[in-house]
Amino acid sequence: MEKSASLEYLSLSKTERIWFRFSHFWTDFPLGIWRFLKNIPAVLWELLKKIGAFFASFWTMFYYGDWKTRLSYLVFGVGNLTHKQIGRGLLLLGYEIAFVLYMVFFGGRYISKFGTLGTVATYEDPNTGFKVIGDNSFEILLYSVGTFVVIFLTIVVWAKNVKMAYENQQGESIAKRLPSFSDDARQSMNSNFHTTLLSVPLLTLVLFTVIPLFFMIFVAFTNYDGLHMPPNTLFTWVGGYNFTALLNGNGLAGNMANWSYTFWNVLWWTLLWAVLATFSNFFLGMLLAILINRKGLRLKKVWRTFLVIVIAVPQFISLMLMSKMLATDGAYNVILEQLGWVSKDAPIEWLLNPWMARFSVVMVNLWIGIPYTVLSSTGILMNIPDDLYEAARIDGANSYQMYRKITLPYMMFVMGPALITTFVGNLNNFNVIYLLTGGTTGYPDDRMSSCYAGQTDLLITWLYKLTVNNNYYGIASVIGILVFIITAFFSLLIYRNIGSVKNEEDFQ
Amino acid sequence: MIRLTRGHAKAKKAAGFSLSYLLLIVVSLFWIFPFVYLVLQSVRGESTGIVVYILPKQFTLSNYINLFTGTTWKFGTWYLNTLIIAVCTSVIQTIIVLLTAYALSRMRFKGRTALMKFMLIIGMFPGFLSMVCIYFILKAIHLATSIFGLVIVYCSGAMMGYYISKGFFDTISKSLDEAAMIDGASRNTIFWKIIMPLSQPIVIFTILTSFLGPWGDFMMANFLVAGGTQDTWTVAVGMQNWLSTSNMPYYFTEFCAGGVVVSIVPTILFFFLQRFYVEGVTGGSVKG
Numbered sequence: 012m013e014k015s016a017s018l019e020y021l022s023l024s025k026t027e028r029i030w031f032r033f034s035h036f037w038t039d040f041p042l043g044i045w046r047f048l049k050n051i052p053a054v055l056w057e058l059l060k061k062i063g064a065f066f067a068s069f070w071t072m073f074y075y076g077d078w079k080t081r082l083s084y085l086v087f088g089v090g091n092l093t094h095k096q097i098g099r100g101l102l103l104l105g106y107e108i109a110f111v112l113y114m115v116f117f118g119g120r121y122i123s124k125f126g127t128l129g130t131v132a133t134y135e136d137p138n139t140g141f142k143v144i145g146d147n148s149f150e151i152l153l154y155s156v157g158t159f160v161v162i163f164l165t166i167v168v169w170a171k172n173v174k175m176a177y178e179n180q181q182g183e184s185i186a187k188r189l190p191s192f193s194d195d196a197r198q199s200m201n202s203n204f205h206t207t208l209l210s211v212p213l214l215t216l217v218l219f220t221v222i223p224l225f226f227m228i229f230v231a232f233t234n235y236d237g238l239h240m241p242p243n244t245l246f247t248w249v250g251g252y253n254f255t256a257l258l259n260g261n262g263l264a265g266n267m268a269n270w271s272y273t274f275w276n277v278l279w280w281t282l283l284w285a286v287l288a289t290f291s292n293f294f295l296g297m298l299l300a301i302l303i304n305r306k307g308l309r310l311k312k313v314w315r316t317f318l319v320i321v322i323a324v325p326q327f328i329s330l331m332l333m334s335k336m337l338a339t340d341g342a343y344n345v346i347l348e349q350l351g352w353v354s355k356d357a358p359i360e361w362l363l364n365p366w367m368a369r370f371s372v373v374m375v376n377l378w379i380g381i382p383y384t385v386l387s388s389t390g391i392l393m394n395i396p397d398d399l400y401e402a403a404r405i406d407g408a409n410s411y412q413m414y415r416k417i418t419l420p421y422m423m424f425v426m427g428p429a430l431i432t433t434f435v436g437n438l439n440n441f442n443v444i445y446l447l448t449g450g451t452t453g454y455p456d457d458r459m460s461s462c463y464a465g466q467t468d469l470l471i472t473w474l475y476k477l478t479v480n481n482n483y484y485g486i487a488s489v490i491g492i493l494v495f496i497i498t499a500f501f502s503l504l505i506y507r508n509i510g511s512v513k514n515e516e517d518f519q
Numbered sequence: 520m521i522r523l524t525r526g527h528a529k530a531k532k533a534a535g536f537s538l539s540y541l542l543l544i545v546v547s548l549f550w551i552f553p554f555v556y557l558v559l560q561s562v563r564g565e566s567t568g569i570v571v572y573i574l575p576k577q578f579t580l581s582n583y584i585n586l587f588t589g590t591t592w593k594f595g596t597w598y599l600n601t602l603i604i605a606v607c608t609s610v611i612q613t614i615i616v617l618l619t620a621y622a623l624s625r626m627r628f629k630g631r632t633a634l635m636k637f638m639l640i641i642g643m644f645p646g647f648l649s650m651v652c653i654y655f656i657l658k659a660i661h662l663a664t665s666i667f668g669l670v671i672v673y674c675s676g677a678m679m680g681y682y683i684s685k686g687f688f689d690t691i692s693k694s695l696d697e698a699a700m701i702d703g704a705s706r707n708t709i710f711w712k713i714i715m716p717l718s719q720p721i722v723i724f725t726i727l728t729s730f731l732g733p734w735g736d737f738m739m740a741n742f743l744v745a746g747g748t749q750d751t752w753t754v755a756v757g758m759q760n761w762l763s764t765s766n767m768p769y770y771f772t773e774f775c776a777g778g779v780v781v782s783i784v785p786t787i788l789f790f791f792l793q794r795f796y797v798e799g800v801t802g803g804s805v806k807g
Contacts, residue, residue, distance in 0.1 A: 153652060197705075204706035205631075208622040212615045212678040219675030220641060223649030223656070230651075299546065302539055317547040319793065320554055323786040325735030327755045328778040331762055332557055335569065335771070342556055345571055378550065386796070439645050441738050471645050478651055479742055491648035498643040 047503075069170075072177045083176040087169065090176020094183060098192030103172050110165050118158035125155040128233065129245045149241040152233075156226045160217060231488035240482065253489045270486065273462040273473075280369070281469045282497075284444075285437040288376045293430060295377060296384025297422055301414070303385065304392050315389070318382040326379065330446035333375055337361035337447075363453025365466040372467060376443050380433075391425050392418070435498050439471045450476065470494050561775035568768035582776035592770075593749050594777060597757040600666050602784075604753065605734045608673040612729035615677040617722065620684035621710055625696065642679045649675075650742055657743075664747030669740060673733045680729075687721040688714065723795040731785055754781050 023031055073081060083090040088103030124130075129146025136143050182189050190198075199207045232248055233239075239246035260271030303314050321329065336342040339358040347353040361371045395418065403413050444450060450472045451465030459465060463481050464473045474490045477483040556573065563570075564577030586594040623635060653672060654663055662668035691714060699709050715722070733740075737755040744751045758777050761770035789796065 149655065153655065200707040201705040204710070205622040205626040205628045208618040209634075212619045215615065215675060216638075216641075216678045219653055219656070219671060220649060220679075223652035224641065224644055226652045227648045302543065305539060308536065308539060314543050314547060317551050319789060320786070321550060323789045324554065324778070324782040325731075325755070325785065327735055327737040328557075328758070328781060329553060331759065332553060332775070332778065335762065335767075336553065336556065338569075340569065340571060342573060345573060378553075382550075435643070441647070446737065471647065474645065475647060475738065475742075478647075484651055487651075488648065491645050495644045499640070502639075502643065
């Protein structure tokens, strides 16, 4: 914000300042993107240079290495075994043997079919009537991805192995004592403690998050759906077809033309929802927190407890119940009827009318979300130094001015990062939408429902319905990737302006 | 300009407060009405479906008793399943989160920032996307439609939830580590003897949140175990059946009773641990 601090800016009047910021937002924004894009070649070049240097260093080591180092390029652990590091050496050698066996008997079989994802479908032999098991595209793709990870790991181990061999050779030439296996064990609890700590978490992350994720990214480029279901039928690569179908359905026949219509409809509602849900929650929650924390107000704990009950009751219960209470004959309509505000013949269609349903989910989300905001902002409000308010009061500020100039900036400063998380969380807010409306309304849009979406569906609930009930895995993966792009876009946009990420060390 | 007398000011202040109270009462009514409704319906005796009035005419506890004695639905089993899943997940997830957070907060090693960026990027993909694949992996190791399969699913991304704990560890002064290291303590000793005792709030916060996640989860559980037999269901998967169009006339009040029973555990936890929750939400994340 060096602009806002400049003299020129300070000389502007209030309305001019707003206009200044507004116009600068629109010029800075494309500029930022342009700068980001402009940097990509430079970053790639740096990366290439680094990779080049990496391989060059291996050439140097090979050139200056003795026979032990050179042999360890092929046989893992030679450089350790010949330097009395039996433990390390055996582990490395064992790893190589295991890797070769894995590639020969398992990984190689699948990776060779990666290009086609299988050619022989399962069929019934007309002569014998037995089923002949063909290729399984799913397994081929999954195990190929797994094998890629194993190969990557092997390259890392290989590089480490060569480096150790070379270091041992150099250490030997200056008669340095080389670390023994028990030294390694001791270091794993001390300077190498991070390896010990992170090994198990990393293993679970790779196995159950990274591999599945890469798998699904690959699936986005295949025609994996209900008609192409392993093990009975094969699926194969279709390039960017799924992306075209979703983003630009022109030229596609029949049902396929509806996908892009549905996608854009779901997308704008997802974005609108995320903005509405996040900001309504944040500002109303903060106002409520300020109200509860007012000096001299009694029963603070009681008010807070009323709100906290919402957090304590699991969402699936409160939301399922809410969906019944908002029905045409549900509790809310009953009350309104008894008050005489609504006639029995024309109850409010809370979840049936599309726009009413959108309004209801935002309201229910307030009900779910405000307690969290109140809880977290209470602590922060208490941290605002009292003398700030004292000084403002002496200067004659009224309570709105104090809110505008002290409370709000302070809260924004502290809760800014949390706001991104909430925004991204709302983009993917499955529970509120799925459990309340199931994504659909009482007046379905035929073109959307032919693609299994309704007017209140978010991308994430649509993705859920496509995978769980309708087996459109290819399209669902594309939606997942697009959700990632949207999330990354908003995170980057806001992350750039947050100091806590840039100067992490300042806080320690 | 009108000069306010002391009495005026007092009256104005009182008016302001009564407005605040009025507002808070209205807000509170809105917030607790669904729960009052839930409890009232759970003790309603005259009909098991939905009715067009709010106050029950007969009070009974039979809905609660039916939960555990009924033969068509095994609510007791679901409850136990959910408890086992939540406890296992909570333990495993807490360990993973604390180990990761400590390593990333206290140690400076090659690839640290790369790892953090990598996890940030991975975390931007919707977690559900990988479920299709995980389901297959679980099937391959014969854990699909088993409650331990669900534990694995809940813990799969645990490592990426390190942010808040790391934020907390970051606030513990590094000079403590340095002093201990001069006295010859290893990283391992520092972790157990110095950091852990100082981190009680964040440990409890992590246990609490990682327990409540699976306790109230619908999305993953519905995808993984809904296709299996009732013995593998969780409360969320089972209880949704009671609200289907065909079952609701017979099970709505039982659903409400079940809802109350399911809410008891988190309510107790919150009652005792609210302080830590607030500390975790604010203390750990205040890094603006």
